[in-house]
Amino acid sequence: MSTMYEVLPGPEHFLPPAAASMGVRLPDPGQAHIHGKIVNEDEAMEVAARQFLSAKVPTIFPGPLVLWAWNEKAAKKATAIRHLYETIKESVSPSQQAMLIPMPDYRPKYPKINPEIEINPNHPNLTIWHNKIDACMFVGVHCHQANLSLKIIRGGTYCYTMAMCAQAGHEDAMVSFRDATADKIMRLADWVKKLKGSVEPPKD
Amino acid sequence: MATQSLVGTKNRSGQVVTDPWKMMHEAERSPCFFTGSEVIKEAIRRANCDVMIAYPITPQSEAAALIGELFAEGFIGDYFRGESEFAVMSQCAGAAFGGARVFTTTAGPGTMRAMENFPMWAGARLPIQMIVTCRGINSPLSIQPDTLEISYLLNTGMLVWHAETAQDFYDWILKGYMVSEEPDVHLPLALCCDGFFVTHTKDVVNLTPADMCLPPYDPYRSPVPCMDMECPPVRMMRDPFVMKSNYISYATHASWQQEVWAAVERSRKHAIRWLDGLIEVDRPDAEILIVSSGTAVSQGREAQALLEEDGIEVGIVKVKTLRPWPEEEIRQATKNAKHIIVPEFNVTGWLAKEIRATIPDADRVYAGPHVCGGMTMPPEVIAADIKKHLGIKAESLAGRGS
Numbered sequence: 001m002s003t004m005y006e007v008l009p010g011p012e013h014f015l016p017p018a019a020a021s022m023g024v025r026l027p028d029p030g031q032a033h034i035h036g037k038i039v040n041e042d043e044a045m046e047v048a049a050r051q052f053l054s055a056k057v058p059t060i061f062p063g064p065l066v067l068w069a070w071n072e073k074a075a076k077k078a079t080a081i082r083h084l085y086e087t088i089k090e091s092v093s094p095s096q097q098a099m100l101i102p103m104p105d106y107r108p109k110y111p112k113i114n115p116e117i118e119i120n121p122n123h124p125n126l127t128i129w130h131n132k133i134d135a136c137m138f139v140g141v142h143c144h145q146a147n148l149s150l151k152i153i154r155g156g157t158y159c160y161t162m163a164m165c166a167q168a169g170h171e172d173a174m175v176s177f178r179d180a181t182a183d184k185i186m187r188l189a190d191w192v193k194k195l196k197g198s199v200e201p202p203k204d
Numbered sequence: 205m206a207t208q209s210l211v212g213t214k215n216r217s218g219q220v221v222t223d224p225w226k227m228m229h230e231a232e233r234s235p236c237f238f239t240g241s242e243v244i245k246e247a248i249r250r251a252n253c254d255v256m257i258a259y260p261i262t263p264q265s266e267a268a269a270l271i272g273e274l275f276a277e278g279f280i281g282d283y284f285r286g287e288s289e290f291a292v293m294s295q296c297a298g299a300a301f302g303g304a305r306v307f308t309t310t311a312g313p314g315t316m317r318a319m320e321n322f323p324m325w326a327g328a329r330l331p332i333q334m335i336v337t338c339r340g341i342n343s344p345l346s347i348q349p350d351t352l353e354i355s356y357l358l359n360t361g362m363l364v365w366h367a368e369t370a371q372d373f374y375d376w377i378l379k380g381y382m383v384s385e386e387p388d389v390h391l392p393l394a395l396c397c398d399g400f401f402v403t404h405t406k407d408v409v410n411l412t413p414a415d416m417c418l419p420p421y422d423p424y425r426s427p428v429p430c431m432d433m434e435c436p437p438v439r440m441m442r443d444p445f446v447m448k449s450n451y452i453s454y455a456t457h458a459s460w461q462q463e464v465w466a467a468v469e470r471s472r473k474h475a476i477r478w479l480d481g482l483i484e485v486d487r488p489d490a491e492i493l494i495v496s497s498g499t500a501v502s503q504g505r506e507a508q509a510l511l512e513e514d515g516i517e518v519g520i521v522k523v524k525t526l527r528p529w530p531e532e533e534i535r536q537a538t539k540n541a542k543h544i545i546v547p548e549f550n551v552t553g554w555l556a557k558e559i560r561a562t563i564p565d566a567d568r569v570y571a572g573p574h575v576c577g578g579m580t581m582p583p584e585v586i587a588a589d590i591k592k593h594l595g596i597k598a599e600s601l602a603g604r605g606s
Contacts, residue, residue, distance in 0.1 A: 015458055020466035025473060026388055064429070106435040122456050143387055143427035144329055147466065148459045155455070167425060168388035171466070 066140030303423030326361030348578020490519030
């Protein structure tokens, strides 16, 4: 199915559609997507780095697949994510606030969640509203849970969403990478470093 | 992919774990003359399956019993009989939640009895494969071929494929696991055939070598955590969002449902690659097209040959997958057709309804002929209906016994 549908920051709709149902297709290995269009990975790297550098609250949401050292790869990715976060923090102006908010598991947190310190697929919009997050990246979140959150965020907030997926990627993010490795995360950190100072910080 | 690293190693029964694309497309095939039930057994022998759960109901009982032989031979990790079809499907869910590659078979009233489980499987993203050997479901009882039960499966969130022949069956069982276990898909597959016509008749089927098998299922690629009792989807009824009454819990549930159907859509790309397209078209330029699925396609081919003798050219569109629905492919294939004939082995004509909802100028669709309750569909009946539809006088098969 061909599509004119673009995956853009919201608020989009009371119940926005899943991008896959609107004809958006996932990239093949070596590719990424921006707003639902397939691009080469470097193009998406640059766009992701610019989003981090131009956001008021650039945020990384690491999920359970990288928060727990359940294998060597996970531990390496966690180190790379920390490095990406530190790089963003060092590269933005003092008026910008880089954040690293974990999604440790997917347990329902009713009757209450503290949206200051964690994100949960059942409450993604609350976390983003509460912290005024305008650009975020999901990494190490199980694909199904990531898609739920990405779609709810797109439906109800203006946040620019990105996904660094270890599998096939996420159509419901505005920028998505696939087959994520520690090296790929480090490459993104290199892009942030490379573009430091060349991206205008957000206006108040 | 972690399982790729196992290629070349041996599984528990001594078969060589083989790159699935090479196994299905490049490995030497040997012809055999088997029933559809025997073919199911031979496919599962090569599927590196962990668990098969069985319950007797005609016409799938023979296949279920034959897979018991595979268990005795060491090709299946575990095999047992459930207490009912509902129990079987629930047990399949348990095994799949635990990270096993699961296989089961059912038919007719068994499918209906187990129905509650199918949207649950899909919602829980469990890539279970279920063979559905279609038969009558209504009262008075019929054990004969009838495809009405497929229509009930179409909105469960499962992938639904409809095999025409035993060869389809053999290939699609193995390819089905490759599609449904993709992490962006990760959904159950209902692989349907017309009971008896496929299960109990013999046909020549080309088999891949018996000493080759698929790579094992890798549950760590699942899009949901494997058997985490604290998180949905395993945490079903304690206090997940489904049990709460507020906007975000409803929105999360809605988003969950959308994600299941998004996964059905994502299967399209993989199914196109593995099945060589979601439809198969013969003579796309014909003004008259027979569009059908299952053994109705075979009968359509026979009708095509009969009509050709009378100088009437007819094309055939074989619909392989019902979910994902080949909407764009059908639109393209039928764009020049003036008459679209949809023969079906069920009383409601669900396939014709799907096609009518898909194409422009839906009055081109002639829903029929229909047979059900075990009746055969002689090609002469399809040919006669087409002639009648075109305003050509045709002999009727009715009253042959008089």
